[in-house]
Amino acid sequence: MTVTTITDAELTPKDYASDQEVRWCPGCGDYAILKAVQKALAELGARRERTVFVSGIGCAARFPYYLSTYGFHTIHGRAPTIATGIKLANPELDVWVITGDGDGLSIGGNHMLHVLRRNVDLQILLFNNEIYGLTKGQYSPTSRRGTRSPSTPQGSIENPVSPCAFALGAGGRFVARGVDTQQAQVVALLKRAHAHKGASFVEVFQNCVVFNDGVFDSFTAKDAAPDAQLHVEHGKPLVFGANKERGLRLKPGALALEVARVGDGGVPLDEILVHDETNRALAQLLVGLEPPEFPVALGVLYCSPATSYEADVYAQARAAGFGRDVADLGTLLARDGTWTVE
Amino acid sequence: MATTTPPRARQARESVVIRFAGDSGDGMQVTGSRFMVEAALAGNDLTTFPDFPAEIRAPAGTTYGVSAFQIHFGGVDVTTPGDAVDVLVAMNPAALKVDLKDLRLGGTIVVDTGAFTERNLAKAGFPASPLEDGSLASYQVLPVDITRLTAEAVKTFGLSTREAHRCRNMWALGLMLWMYGRDRQVTTDWLRRKFADRPEVAQANVAALNAGHAFGETAEMSEHLVGYTVPKAPVEPGRYRAVSGTEAIAWGLIAGMRGAGLQKMIFAGYPITPASLLLHTLAGLKSHGVITFQAEDEIAAIGAAIGAAYAGALGVTSSSGPGVALKTEMLGLAIATELPIVVVDAQRAGPSTGMPTKAEQSDLFQAVHGRNADAPLAVIAAATASDCFDVAIEAVRIATKYMTPVILLSDAYLAHAAEPWRLPDLSALPRFPVRFRTDPAGFHPFLRDPATLARAWAVPGTPDLEHRIGGLEKDYDTGHISYDPENHARMTRTRAAKIAGIANDIPPQRPALGDDHGAVAVVGWGSTYGAIQQAVREAREDGLDVSHVHLRYLNPFPSNLGDLLQRFDRVLVPEMNTGQLVQLLRAAYLVPAEGLNKVEGKPFKVAEIVQAIRGVRPL
Numbered sequence: 001m002t003v004t005t006i007t008d009a010e011l012t013p014k015d016y017a018s019d020q021e022v023r024w025c026p027g028c029g030d031y032a033i034l035k036a037v038q039k040a041l042a043e044l045g046a047r048r049e050r051t052v053f054v055s056g057i058g059c060a061a062r063f064p065y066y067l068s069t070y071g072f073h074t075i076h077g078r079a080p081t082i083a084t085g086i087k088l089a090n091p092e093l094d095v096w097v098i099t100g101d102g103d104g105l106s107i108g109g110n111h112m113l114h115v116l117r118r119n120v121d122l123q124i125l126l127f128n129n130e131i132y133g134l135t136k137g138q139y140s141p142t143s144r145r146g147t148r149s150p151s152t153p154q155g156s157i158e159n160p161v162s163p164c165a166f167a168l169g170a171g172g173r174f175v176a177r178g179v180d181t182q183q184a185q186v187v188a189l190l191k192r193a194h195a196h197k198g199a200s201f202v203e204v205f206q207n208c209v210v211f212n213d214g215v216f217d218s219f220t221a222k223d224a225a226p227d228a229q230l231h232v233e234h235g236k237p238l239v240f241g242a243n244k245e246r247g248l249r250l251k252p253g254a255l256a257l258e259v260a261r262v263g264d265g266g267v268p269l270d271e272i273l274v275h276d277e278t279n280r281a282l283a284q285l286l287v288g289l290e291p292p293e294f295p296v297a298l299g300v301l302y303c304s305p306a307t308s309y310e311a312d313v314y315a316q317a318r319a320a321g322f323g324r325d326v327a328d329l330g331t332l333l334a335r336d337g338t339w340t341v342e
Numbered sequence: 343m344a345t346t347t348p349p350r351a352r353q354a355r356e357s358v359v360i361r362f363a364g365d366s367g368d369g370m371q372v373t374g375s376r377f378m379v380e381a382a383l384a385g386n387d388l389t390t391f392p393d394f395p396a397e398i399r400a401p402a403g404t405t406y407g408v409s410a411f412q413i414h415f416g417g418v419d420v421t422t423p424g425d426a427v428d429v430l431v432a433m434n435p436a437a438l439k440v441d442l443k444d445l446r447l448g449g450t451i452v453v454d455t456g457a458f459t460e461r462n463l464a465k466a467g468f469p470a471s472p473l474e475d476g477s478l479a480s481y482q483v484l485p486v487d488i489t490r491l492t493a494e495a496v497k498t499f500g501l502s503t504r505e506a507h508r509c510r511n512m513w514a515l516g517l518m519l520w521m522y523g524r525d526r527q528v529t530t531d532w533l534r535r536k537f538a539d540r541p542e543v544a545q546a547n548v549a550a551l552n553a554g555h556a557f558g559e560t561a562e563m564s565e566h567l568v569g570y571t572v573p574k575a576p577v578e579p580g581r582y583r584a585v586s587g588t589e590a591i592a593w594g595l596i597a598g599m600r601g602a603g604l605q606k607m608i609f610a611g612y613p614i615t616p617a618s619l620l621l622h623t624l625a626g627l628k629s630h631g632v633i634t635f636q637a638e639d640e641i642a643a644i645g646a647a648i649g650a651a652y653a654g655a656l657g658v659t660s661s662s663g664p665g666v667a668l669k670t671e672m673l674g675l676a677i678a679t680e681l682p683i684v685v686v687d688a689q690r691a692g693p694s695t696g697m698p699t700k701a702e703q704s705d706l707f708q709a710v711h712g713r714n715a716d717a718p719l720a721v722i723a724a725a726t727a728s729d730c731f732d733v734a735i736e737a738v739r740i741a742t743k744y745m746t747p748v749i750l751l752s753d754a755y756l757a758h759a760a761e762p763w764r765l766p767d768l769s770a771l772p773r774f775p776v777r778f779r780t781d782p783a784g785f786h787p788f789l790r791d792p793a794t795l796a797r798a799w800a801v802p803g804t805p806d807l808e809h810r811i812g813g814l815e816k817d818y819d820t821g822h823i824s825y826d827p828e829n830h831a832r833m834t835r836t837r838a839a840k841i842a843g844i845a846n847d848i849p850p851q852r853p854a855l856g857d858d859h860g861a862v863a864v865v866g867w868g869s870t871y872g873a874i875q876q877a878v879r880e881a882r883e884d885g886l887d888v889s890h891v892h893l894r895y896l897n898p899f900p901s902n903l904g905d906l907l908q909r910f911d912r913v914l915v916p917e918m919n920t921g922q923l924v925q926l927l928r929a930a931y932l933v934p935a936e937g938l939n940k941v942e943g944k945p946f947k948v949a950e951i952v953q954a955i956r957g958v959r960p961l
Contacts, residue, residue, distance in 0.1 A: 018810065020822065049805040054649075057813075065810050065823065070802040072652060073812025074645070075675050081642040085649020085657065086802070088608050088633055093653065093802050111645075114638035313633060321629035323605065329597055332630060333765050337528070338583040339383050 011045065013038035018068045029180035029206035030059060033127060034066055036183045037096075040190035041069075051094045054083040056103040059134050060127040060206075063098040077108025080115035083122050084309075091310040094194070097124040101142040102132050105161055109141075116170035119198040121308035123190070126163050126201065127180075129208040130215050137211035149211075164287040167201040168280065168302060174200035175283060175302040179220055180207060185231070185298065192300055198308040219296045230295040232286065234303075237272040240295050247272035248294075257285050259294060277303040352523060352569040357416020359424030360518060362511075363441040364433030365402050366395060366409040369511040374411025375760070376515055376532070380524040381415040382584050382762045385574030388415035389872060391423030391945070392758040396615070396699050403465040408440040417573030421872035423759070425947040429521075431514050433457060433488070435466035450482045452517065454510065456489025484567055486557070488513050495553035496546035505543065509550035516554025522570055526551055578764060585763040587727040587756030591686060592623040594734025596630045598684075599656045601735055602742045603775035608650030609658045610635040610643040615698040616757040617660045617688040640668035644685065648672060651681040652811075654778060654801035656738060660686035663705045664694065666749075670713050673747055677717045677837065679811045680788070680797045682741035682748075684734075689753040689868075691943045700943025701755035703868050704919035709749040710897045710926065716834050718841040720744065721897040723751040725871035728763040730756060733894060739774045743847070744840060745796040751896070753918075755945055756869045782806035786821035794847075795840035842898050851900040856882060856889025859909035862955060865935070866916055867893040867923055870946055874916060877951035888955055893923070904931040914938055916951055 016038040024030045041051070051069035055061035057076035064071025074082045079097045086095050097115075104112050104126045115122065131149070132138040139149040139156040142163065146155040167175045174196040178186040186204060193200035205216045219228035226242040239247040239262060249271050251258040260267045276282055283302035289295060307315075314322070325331065360377065362370045371392055378390050391412040400407030414424035426446035432438040434457040445451065453473065463471055472478055473485055492513040496506045512533070519526050530548050537544035561567055599607045609632060611621035625634040637643035640661055647657035661669065666687045676683050689705045691697035709721045720740045724733040733750060741748045779785060779798040787809040789798045800807040809821065817824035818832050852858065854871070855878050866874045871892050878890040891906065893899070907913050907927065913935040915924040921937035928935050938954040940946055 020810075048808050050803055052653075052802045055812075064812070067810075068808055070808050071810035071812075072649075072679075073810065073814065074648075075671055075813055078641060078645045078672070081637065081645025082649035082652070084635070084637075084642070085608060085610065085646030085651075086653045087649075088635055088646060089606065089650040089653035089655035089657075090801075090803060110638055111642055114642065313635075317628045317633055322633075323629070323631045325629040326596075326600060326605070326631040329593070329600060329630075329768055329771075330765075332596070332627070333593060333768075334581070334583065336583065337379070338581050338765065340581050341385065341577050341579050 011042050011048075013042045016041045016046075016048065016068050018066055020065050022066050023062070024059060025210050027209040028059070029129065029208070030063070030127065032180045032183060033125070033186065033204055033206060034063065036186040037125075037190060038067070039183070040187045040194070043187065044191060044194055046094060050092065051096070052086060053096045053098060054079045054086065055098040056100075056108055057134070058100040058103045058132070060098050060100040061103060077103050077106070078111060079103070080108065080111040080120075080122070080124070084115060084118070084120050087120055087122065087310045088313065091121070091314060095122050097122050099124065099126050101126065101128045101130060101163065102140045105163060105166060106141045112166070113170045116167055116172040116199050116201060118309040119171070119173060119306060121197055121199070121310060123193045123200045124202065125190075126203050127206040128163055128203050129206045129212055130160075131208050131212035133208050133211055162287060163203040164201070164301060165284070167203075168284055168287060172201045173198050173302070173304050173306055174300070175287070176201070176300045177203045177205075177298050179205045179216070179298065181220065189300065192303070196303060197305055197311075218291050228291050228295050230289070230297045232275045232277075232297055232299040232301060234275055234277040234300065237269060237274050239272060249273055257289070257294070277301065280304065352571045355416075355570045355572050357414060357418055357420060358429065358522065358570065358572055359412065359414045359427050360429045360431065361410050361412040361427045361441055361444065362431045362514070363408055363410040363437035364511070365436065366397065366399055366407045367402060368409070368433045369508065370409045370411050370433070373511040373515045374413055376529045377518060377524070378413055378415075378584055378760060379528055380519055380526065381413065381522070382582065383528060384524050385577070386415040386417065386572060387420040387575035387577055388413060388761060389420050389423050390414075390760045391755070394699060396697070403434055403436055403462045405436045405440050405466055408437050410437070410441055415572065417575050419575065421875045422948055423945065425949050429518070431518065433510065433514065435462045435468055435472070438472065439466045439468065445481060447480050448482065450484060451478060452484045452486065452514070454488035454514070455485045456487040486517070491553060491557065492550050495549045499542045499546040499549070501542065501546050506546065509547050512547045512550040513554035516551040517558050520555045520558030520569065522572055526555060577762070580764040582762045582764050584760050585727055585731070586758060586760040587724065587730040587752055588619040588623055588758070590727055590730035590763070591620060591724070591734045591750070591752060592627065594731040595624070595656070595658055595684065595738065596627065596632065597731070597771055598735040598738025599631060601772050601774050602656065602738055604656045604742075606631045606633060607656040607658060608633050608635060608647060609660070610637050610646035610650075611660050612637050612640045612643045612665060614640075614662050614665045616690060616754040617662045617665065617686065619757055620660045620686060620688070640665040641672060644669040644672040644683070647683045648676050648679075648681055651676075651683050652679075652801070654799070654803075656742075657681070657683040658686070659683065660688065662688050662690045662698070662754075663692050663696070663708065666705060666708060667712070673719065674713050674715065674717050675813050676747040677713070677719055678813045680745040682745050682799070684737045684741050684748050684750060686750045686752060688757045689751060691941065697943045699754060701753040701869065701945065702918050702941060702943065703751075703753060703870070704922065704941070705751065706867075706896065706919065706922040706926070709751055716838065718838050718897070719746055720748040720841060720844055721751065722748065722894055723868040723896055724756055725868060725892055725894065727756060727759050727761045729871070731763070731766070735772060736894075739772060740844060742776045743774055743796060744794055744844060745799060746841060751868060753869050759869075778804070779807060780804055787811050788816050788818065788821040790836075795836060795843060845895075845898040845901040848895050848900055850902040851891060851893065851906050853889040854892045855879060858889070858906060860889055861887035861910065862912045862914060863889050863891050863907060863910035864914045864916065864951065864955060865891045865893065865907070865923070865927065867896060870916055870918065873946040873948050873951055876948045877955060880948065880952055881955045886955060896923070896926070899930060904933075907931055907933045907935070912936065914954060916940070916946055916954065918946070
């Protein structure tokens with residue numbers, strides 16, 4: 001996929017940083033994501049004046065203040081609505097939405113559903129730390145059952161929502177997943193998301209060092225990562241492990257995946273599923289994989305472009321002569337019949 | 343063949359109130375609207391009052407399925423839909439049951455006897471037919487089997503029984519057009535256009551219309567069937583059309599966008615009665631630069647409007663009371679980020695779901711004060727359907743000039759009510775071009791115009807003005823986030839001063855009728871205009887020293903309002919709520935204002951206000 005952007009001059013990641021002091025907790029995963037975003041913008045040659053970051057409320061939502069682009073820090077859960085209004089007013093703008101698990105899937109779950117199904121051309125970055133950080137550590141809609149928090153002293157009894165499964169269910173046409181510390185991959189995902197016309201949904205597992213430290217260790221810790229992470233790539237077999245010695249195949253006689261050993265003493269590589277990012281059913285299987293039985297699937301899980309919402313809106317508007325009669329109020333007022341009193 | 347009878351002499355009437363009432367499926371709104379057009383074309387002044395149930399199709403024949411359309415037309419200045427009905431057209435027993443109470447004693451009832459079946463009488467709760475038991479002795483009853491006569495008139499067109507039955511409203515309309523000597527050509531043309539793809543339906547409706555008319559012309563059945571003349575009203579010369587409040591707001595918003603020099607309007611709404619009409623109206627006006635967006639909820643609708651304003655378009659959203667409640671937090675964001683949006687609130691009876699199709703003025707407090715923290719914004723209200731046009735332009739002017747959300751208060755009555763409107767001189771409409779900031783020198787997003795205190799409007803896409811805004815408090819001098827206590831106090835005062843300063847940029851308050859001093863000021867706002875105007879006129883004709891003061895600007899008030907009210911001995915404030923403006927006036931000016939309050943989901947009657955004026959008249 002090629003991305004064409006017009007640039008005035010070569011900008012470096014530093015050029016996308018604002019003059020504001022970054023104020024997340026030391027060690028917060030948000031720092032790494034901020035760096036990745038700045039790097040991605042530089043590599044994309046994004047024009048700062050045409051780029052807008054819109055956020056809701058939460059730790060992640062401070063993001064726009066730290067970028068030198070246009071930015072709008074809105075209210076809790078509502079960033080997709082404001083981003084939609086921006087795209088309707090000016091479809092030429094490059095609009096990013098920054099949200100979190102509470103912002104995007106609890107208070108703003110409804111908007112997330114609709115912005116995805118409408119397919120508004122936005123890059124939506126959901127930082128999932130499975131906790132409410134800014135309000136001091138309550139369990140969130142992605143927290144696992146049993147999560148102890150100030151509001152769940154005996155452990156959460158709620159079933160978590162999977163952001164990527166939600167995005168697919170809502171009709172999202174670009175769904176990807178990364179880990180905060182894996183900068184190169186996150187940059188690559190952001191560039192893919194940017195290239196995708198329509199709503200691109202990127203979940204980033206983000207470690208909250210204060211309230212939920214190590215919650216993703218089971219698949220992000222150095223020693224666990226190779227066996228617990230599956231980096232998917234379109235057209236490549238779904239293999240993982242330090243030596244790519246394991247892979248996913250369809251479980252015989254069931255609509256389910258299973259892990260198989262590849263090569264010596266295992267199955268031949270051609271029995272392993274090849275990733276097809278345009279296959280929605282496969283994506284639905286991939287987003288549901290969880291340790292310890294399965295690795296966590298990372299990368300572009302689903303990408304199947306279609307016309308974006310604002311493009312369709314303006315296509316309809318143009319068909320109806322959009323703006324043609326702005327200067328001609330008289331005709332509008334006189335239609336449906338007038339009469340004259342002498 | 344009908345024999346030609348010599349024309350009976352028509353009687354003269356200065357003004358007449360007709361109410362068409364029937365089942366929700368009987369087409370009463372269309373019937374009334376068509377009568378309105380024919381009366382307007384004949385030069386009458388008029389006001390209409392559509393009154394329909396919340397149920398889309400209530401079970402046929404029931405009292406809660408009754409839909410009515412009232413029209414008051416005449417050769418005088420008509421300001422209200424009329425206190426009492428002169429002619430009630432009742433298409434079934436339920437309509438008679440519901441609407442008889444508003445008919446004046448001695449008034450005329452036209453009933454479709456064909457619909458007065460035992461079954462329909464039972465559904466309406468009549469133990470015996472009121473046409474036969476003498477209970478209508480105080481009225482002039484004109485029983486006509488409209489059902490049968492319509493069926494005969496349309497039988498040659500091959501319609502189904504059901505379709506033929508649906509032509510009854512045109513038969514009734516034809517009779518009423520005859521009764522008041524009104525033409526029916528425009529309605530005939532309209533029917534042909536409306537049913538262009540089903541010529542037989544068009545022909546049948548025209549035939550029913552003509553048959554109703556011919557019935558009046560030829561029937562000798564009753565002394566109650568009398569024709570009337572209603573003279574032309576002494577209206578200003580000019581080109582007129584009929585307009586509803588909803589249409590006038592839609593067009594006013596477009597005129598406002600033009601006045602501001604903006605290229606597009608993003609109108610975002612969520613379906614809610616009675617505000618949805620505005621969404622529907624604007625959805626058809628894309629060629630005028632309007633993009634409509636049906637959002638997933640009320641919050642998303644205002645969010646999209648704010649996003650659009652941020653990106654440099656005219657952002658507008660609309661709702662009714664419960665929906666505006668949901669938009670509250672977003673209004674706070676628009677206030678904090680100082681972005682220009684217009685919020686149209688078509689008020690309805692509440693609290694909660696209340697009575698969705700009935701008008702009330704009970705969102706005034708919500709509009710003026712209904713937000714967390716000190717969150718001032720501008721509030722203006724439309725008085726009549728045609729006033730909606732000017733008020734919508736004014737809402738856009740204030741929003742863009744002061745970089746503030748503006749709430750435009752309308753109501754369920756204004757949303758539907760229609761009246762003749764003299765087309766404005768387009769070249770004389772206000773122009774108030776916005777200036778987007780493009781100069782980076784010394785820029786920060788909260789840089790203010792010293793005169794208006796409005797912040798700079800710098801839209802994404804402008805090079806070298808990249809900036810960040812949000813709901814967090816900003817530093818007055820840099821626009822960066824600030825938690826400094828003194829800065830917050832300064833910003834709070836500045837936001838308040840900006841809104842208060844609008845008072846210097848609006849016309850001083852003048853009485854709508856009467857002197858600027860005297861015994862009684864009747865102070866109103868919104869759709870009570872017509873009833874108050876007529877009441878004050880009648881009271882003055884009776885020699886009472888009373889004036890009508892009608893407020894368009896509710897926040898801030900016009901700068902002279904306090905002085906004006908002090909010049910009256912008594913201040914009477916009629917409102918369709920339990921006393922909201924009256925409290926605001928008392929709080930602002932320490933005047934002993936007295937409320938006159940009605941919360942029945944219906945407009946004031948003129949007589950109710952006249953009575954109150956007399957009641958508070960100093961001895």
